[in-house]
Amino acid sequence: MFNNKKKKDQNYISASESRRISRENRKITREFEKKRERKHVDPSEYTTKMHDENNVVEFDNLHTYFFTDIGTVKSVDGVTFDVPIGKTVGIVGESGCGKSVTSLSLMQLVQRPTGQIVEGQIRFNDGETVYDIAQTPTNVMQKIRGNKIAMIFQEPMTTLNPIFRIGMQLDEVLELHYPDWDKEKIKARTIEMLGLVGIANAEGVYKMYPHELSGGMRQRVCIAMALMCSPRLIIADEPTTALDVTIQAQILDLLRQLKDKINSSIMLITHDLGVIAEMADYVVVMYAGRIVEKGTVHDIFNNPSHPYTIGLMNSKPVVGKKVDELYCIPGKVPNPVAMPNYCYFRDRCEMRTEHCDGEYPPVIQLSETHQCSCYRYLDYLNKKKGE
Ligand SMILES: Nc1ncnc2c1ncn2[C@@H]1O[C@H](COP(=O)(O)OP(=O)(O)OP(=O)(O)O)[C@@H](O)[C@H]1O
Numbered sequence: 001m002f003n004n005k006k007k008k009d010q011n012y013i014s015a016s017e018s019r020r021i022s023r024e025n026r027k028i029t030r031e032f033e034k035k036r037e038r039k040h041v042d043p044s045e046y047t048t049k050m051h052d053e054n055n056v057v058e059f060d061n062l063h064t065y066f067f068t069d070i071g072t073v074k075s076v077d078g079v080t081f082d083v084p085i086g087k088t089v090g091i092v093g094e095s096g097c098g099k100s101v102t103s104l105s106l107m108q109l110v111q112r113p114t115g116q117i118v119e120g121q122i123r124f125n126d127g128e129t130v131y132d133i134a135q136t137p138t139n140v141m142q143k144i145r146g147n148k149i150a151m152i153f154q155e156p157m158t159t160l161n162p163i164f165r166i167g168m169q170l171d172e173v174l175e176l177h178y179p180d181w182d183k184e185k186i187k188a189r190t191i192e193m194l195g196l197v198g199i200a201n202a203e204g205v206y207k208m209y210p211h212e213l214s215g216g217m218r219q220r221v222c223i224a225m226a227l228m229c230s231p232r233l234i235i236a237d238e239p240t241t242a243l244d245v246t247i248q249a250q251i252l253d254l255l256r257q258l259k260d261k262i263n264s265s266i267m268l269i270t271h272d273l274g275v276i277a278e279m280a281d282y283v284v285v286m287y288a289g290r291i292v293e294k295g296t297v298h299d300i301f302n303n304p305s306h307p308y309t310i311g312l313m314n315s316k317p318v319v320g321k322k323v324d325e326l327y328c329i330p331g332k333v334p335n336p337v338a339m340p341n342y343c344y345f346r347d348r349c350e351m352r353t354e355h356c357d358g359e360y361p362p363v364i365q366l367s368e369t370h371q372c373s374c375y376r377y378l379d380y381l382n383k384k385k386g387e
């Protein structure tokens, strides 16, 4: 009885089936790992050219999968977008749509060996060389990570070590990246950085432990740590979600100022559309591992086109606008294992057309800067073909 009930469950996998899957997974991931761990790789294998010199990063058809015992989770399934130099790109989408996995792929920090980049390129221009991060071996990546690309996380305590003083933790970053600097120079630079992120009592904070600081102060320390080496790109994954609104505004302001000061770019991940509107130049909207719409911040906010983006906009409270009930997108995100080959949003969509029964919609160019994957805009595609 119990077994039958279990078997009816669509997600149920028998023990032998699971063993078979994990055996296959091991075979696949071992190949990837072997390639990644090679010591003497010719640079021609992992260096490349940017398609547009104005970009610092170009994600090109990126696929990052997790080979789990219940099947392959296609967390990022064909993502293509650019981060221009000096600009901020906001990535939005519901929980689990692959925002973090996209940024972790760029840092080569996806949980290994289950998580692997299986296809596509991530071109990163460090100022001198252009790397294809998807092919870069671990030992080369260690020089890029932290130095050229820095990451700020949601919860500052995950970055800071609770048992070491702030100063020591920041000094350590500099020691690692500038081995020829002496202790005095390192300390002076750390204190200067603490001042730069708006900490008034920098000398005092230098000697404190993380628990002695408030959440906002801790996040400032994390920003100081991320910016230590003037990175080309800052990835901020929900940097202000753990903070209250006033501190949030201060931290975002700080991030914007510092970005301009060191002329780097920001990849800002958040599910807060307000933050995006304030900070971003370009917006990427993700849904279930794919990009459903992208464009300039103006395109997305003035002319949201994909039903999912329209839903997101409607579910955001607006000051001064009276509504009886805030809009809620019906249904939930589909199971990431065994995704169907039709629009992933179809079953939740209130604007479904007869075309939506077909395969996954193509990317449709709505304007020079605005793209959307939805059958509602088939006219644009047909018009283009007719031209
Ligand atoms: N280590 C892992 N093993 C298996 N699946 C994973 C792993 N990490 C992430 N995933 C899956 O990848 C998908 C994307 O996850 P990701 O963390 O990128 O979501 P997200 O968009 O950042 O969500 P959130 O807004 O909650 O941070 C999810 O379906 C998640 O279950």
Ligand SMILES: [Mg+2]
Residues within 6 Å of the ligand: 099, 100, 101, 237
């Ligand atoms: Mg995330």
